[in-house]
Amino acid sequence: MRRRLLVALTVFAAIAVLAFAVPLSLTIATSRTQQLVLARSGDADRFANLADDAVTAGDSRALADEVSRYHELYGENVLVVDARGTPAVNAGADVTDPGVVAAVAAARRNQRPHAVDKLTPWGAPTMLVARPVGTGVQVNGAVVIEASTARARADIGRAWVVIVVGGVVAMTLFMLLAVTLSRWVLRPLAALSHAVEELTAALPKPRADTVAPVSIAGRHGGPPEMRALAGSFDAMAFAVADSADAQRQLVADTAHAMRNPLAALTIRLDSLEPAIPESAASTFRGAGAEVDRLTALLDGLLSLAVAETPAAFDAVRSAADDRYCDAVQVVADRFDAWCSAFAAADQELRVAPSPAHADVAVAADVLAQILDVPLSNSSRYAGRGAHTELAVATEPGWVAVTVRDDGAGVRPGEIDKLTTRFFRGSSAPAGGSGLGLPIAAALTQARGGTLTVEAIHPHGLAIGVRLPAAVDR
Template identity: 50%
Template sequence: MRNRLVAILVIMAALTVAGLAFPLGASSATGRTQELWFSRYVDAEWFGDLAAEAMTTGNIESLVLAMRRYHDLYGDAVMVVDAAGREVANTGVPSDDPTVIAMLTEARRNRHARQPPHRLRPWDPETMLIALPVGRGVRIEGAVLIEASTDEAIEDIEDGLALITVLSWTALAVFAVAAVLLSRWILGPLMRLSSSVRRLTASLPKPAASVPPGAMRRHYSGPPEVRMLAQSFDSMALAVTESVDAQRQLVADTAHAIRNPLAALAIRLESLERFIPEEGAAAYRRTSYQVDRLSSVLDGLLRLAVAETPTGFAAAHPDGDWPSECLVGPVVADRVDEWQPAFDAAEMMLHAGPSPVPDDLMAAIPGQVLDQILDIALSNSSRYAGAGAETRVTVETVQRCVRIAVADDGVGVPPAELDQLVNRFFRGESASAGGTGLGLSIAAALATQHGGELSVESVQPRGLRIVVSVPVWIPDEKR
């Protein structure tokens, strides 16, 4: 690709240089040709005045002397004829040349010399003929012709063309070097990225046999290197997606595999309770608590695996026909009513509001998923806010998003722990009442899966706020 880019840049530079060099060379040749023609035209007019005076007085010595001096100085021959075409004076012009005869005839007919039809070229004749009538007005007494040498003019033109050629090739070489440097600067990171992606793709597991051959394979256009890079990215994305799915499936399978033995262990512990002596009762209770806690962790891992799977909710409810949107007001009111006894038992207050939720406010998230998220947020508040705390659930719309906040004025968490609360298995300093550390991770995964996000914020002067933002649902006919 680098060679092709350099070739394209060099070709464009060559066309640009040629587009400047050719007009410049033509202009230089044209200017030098006109300079020669005009200078000899003026000289022909001067000789015409001398010839008219000589023909009037009959003394041509001064005319001949001027013609010889001119020939010695410039090397150009001059010829003068009278009105009948007879030669009056000549310093070397071939009088029998048909072109000379024709131009003198035209001049004697009072037709002035015309500029050459084209600029001088290196292969043009070595002379240029310029003929003018001798006389004033309509009275023509003869004609004068200058055979001007074009050697010096052609040499100047060749020198100019050579200089333009050298400058053109120099500019083209500079452009070529600049094209190489520019291509390296532009394509260097791309080539390194392509090489790194190829090495990474080669180290990843190959796609499963069940993956269709055309999965994530698009038809790309462009240079082969770019197409290869795009295909490598597709392969890498497919391999990473399969790896992530395999990890999630491993978590789910492991949790399922452990749950049954764990349940059997819990039943055996329960059956042994009546045989435990008094001195071993404390150890028995701690063991039972750890078994229950391990069961909670496994349940949380299963829910997290489902939440982080793109189609996790549908896969977990294969028989359900769940809508992709819900009315926010009824869901919030139902969760507040459901959790009211738990907050009363914890000696806490739970309120919804203060602003009422519009009856037609709909969020682009299934109602069952929003239930799970609010259950996790309200469970955290009831467990960790502390007795006497007040929890309030509020709903507002901000830039086509529904923001549902569960805020309390409880003990809160240290600022350093805020960003870690959504991490798996993280439990803050105040989390002394059990818990697995997976709840907020599950809620965040569910919110992200449906185009939203979950954040944890501090409340001043104290307390904690869990905010879930999901897009407002807009019917297709209004989009």
């Protein structure tokens, strides 16, 4: 990846430098060429005026003296011809040179001068500048200057050297920047890949019967560094998922295996009850209560392990229709089932006005199991005189069932912890395992829904269960 990144940045830098250097070089060459042409054109026009005056006066000595001084001063050849094309003044020009002959002929025909080619450091050593003598109606001869391009080409060459040196310096700076940038980008990537590899090596190896999913690198490819990181991440994710599954399976197996010894222990304790003296009866009843609490705790762990393994639910679903139910009907059933418990706790349970029906993509027994948790908590912890309400609401694609009470509630700092395993509110009385809401949350999430816990002002608690609505059947 570093090589590709460096190549890409280098190509980009080269394009940027060339896009600046090439137009600048051409502009300098064009400007210097135009400067030379304008200067020699002015000299040719001056000689043409002097030649026209010489024709009018019939004396060409002033013209000859001016041409001679120009030739000595600049070292450039000058040719002046009369109307018949005969050389009138010649300062070093070769009258047989085809270029000179063509320039003279064009000027005598009063043709528009051709555009001069852009000068380059390796261009021609001279350039011809021709002007007609006289007006456009009457041409009395021509002037040709064989201008030297040495100085102009030298100026262009020096400017181009400066541009090349500047371009090389810019490319060097770009390369250093590209190397620094590539290291800055790839160093944390390499460190992350190494850290993921170390973490993966420390995780338990996946079981032999586990089928690994298709890797990210196998699906998308990419540079070697990215493929290595993707491979390490895939291995880590696979190992973590397998470890989580193994952990849930261990919890489920342990809870299931311990239920039989606890059941046997309960039977033995029941058989020992007649033989327990009155002085030890309270201790014996306490031991029985602890066994019952431990049994309930194992049942909760087993339920939580099953709730966190969606595949376990798929194995026990018998028919496709069992995955759908009417939330309004389930709420009515739970109201009937819990009325007596709330009445015994000196509380009131009611159902808020609801729609005629609200089908959810959840089995009726699962939704009932989810709702039993907040209903049980309300009846146990809301306090005497509390009012609990069951409400069903629908929205596009979703059905929400809420259990809210105006009881004692919990402290604000404990709201977000209520779905944490084994957490119990500080105001909750003795009893309970702290697994009810985590189990309900796991059951809800396993079916694509969410469970939320919110405080009610001025006091109370609301448990919201939001589940996907069932499609039309």
